[in-house]
Amino acid sequence: MFVEQINSYPVKYPDGMSARVADWPTMPAHSRHQGVLTFQEYGDRVFAPYISAQLEKSSRIDLVWDVYLPASLKASTRQKRGKGTRKRVAPSTVMPKNWKDFLRCDENKTDLFAFLSRRVVHLPLAEGKELYATDGSGVLCSPAESYLACLAPCSQEEADTRLLLHVADAVQKGCKKVTIRTVDTDVVVLAVASFSKIAPDELWVAFGVGSSFRYIAVHEIVATMNPTKCLTLPVLHAFTGCDTVSAFAGRGKKTAWETWKSFPEVTGAFNYLLCMPREVSEGSMLLLERFVVLMYDRTSESIEVLKLHALGSCPVLFFANKGRSGEIRGDLVHHFGNADGFVREILLK
Template sequence: MQLVVKESKQLVVTDKKQVLTVPPRKDTANLAPCNHEEADTRMMVHAADALECGHRRILIRTVDTDVVILAVALANERSEVLDELWLTFGTGKDQRYIAAHQIAKALGLEKSRALPVIHAITGCDTVSAFAGHSKKADWATWNAFSEVTTAFLSLASTPSELPDGVLSTLERFIVLLYDRTST
């Protein structure tokens, strides 16, 4: 890589499993081998690595709402070492800045921690819709989110068994997500 980077800045790029840095960095153990297929999660690995390197303010450029969701969760999880996590979201005249750290603070610890699970269930790039059904999320569906936060947190802790009631709560949420009028 041939690139001039300001002295106080560092560029880190992954190329398949290889990690390239300017200026060269000796330790890239937090990043390599980079085996994240999804760019969404790969960006969070880079942001977490920046925090490990002592950076307290991070900016991520994206057009993907999945990245926003994951950045809010990261801002929550790493709030003790993170001052600000910003996203430049959108393109052209629709481009705007989003303060993930402020969203995480407003949501609170539990809802922010549950975000990666709701993301995995409802909308990450590797989860498809049920055949013939599209998501019909509206305010009623998202209000149900507060009722299932405990279930999402149970999944976030990667249990070997689900506590009683978690599965039925998740089933009801999925039904509401795809058809909020269903009994």
């Protein structure tokens, strides 16, 4: 089972990795380091040595940063977390004492990412080594003559989707064993969905932190799954709650996966939604309703989804055969609209 496989892989580093692609929460830039006075020291004493150490394990390193667009779906979410104090990032600038406050300001992170990218691309590289670092919509690289047409300019805001572009580019350039370093479940889902198109020999996800850290063998997961299920996995992931989409109350990913296994007919609806239609067809909506019913009651024969009460922006769902009332197809359509928006965001870019 997909969920069980994610939890079953050991911490041992896979041998023979030719490329490593990492998003920023996994890098030293995500945490404050004691004894570092200025951003110049931070780049020289913390970040550059980290990248050099990674290059000893792989022939290619890609650093992928988020881009912060004011009109994006994520902007309002970031605003709710509070806005940090603006601080200029320059070599001689003293490091902020409150690192979390510093990272709450999108402009600070944008400047920091640009500063670090420009620092590491000037590292001396051994022959056969390559380094790529995103810089806004562009990409900086070393050696400078590297072909970048497949990577830039890029309109993607989230690093989790942009990571896969860098994986595809690495594979096209001969790196057949690739590791993605991330703490985001979305990346695991996208890696499974994209694997057959990218076609590496091996694709690993170095996932999590601390005691929950694991290496996930995406190629092994894909080998055990139906190809259509692999492709439609992002739809299930979005529909059952992720990122900017609310989850169904009391029902997590494991329940959703088990329900999908027992009700494979909904795959047709997921596949239909993968085509991003303007409206959901009646047949697909009936399958989605039935899927939600089964998430809450495997013995139910009803296809009607009824409202019990609301939790946040997502309704808690129950069924007609439990004696509840108040049809909420409209709420389910609204929920799908949120999920569809997320799927469009990750698949169209």
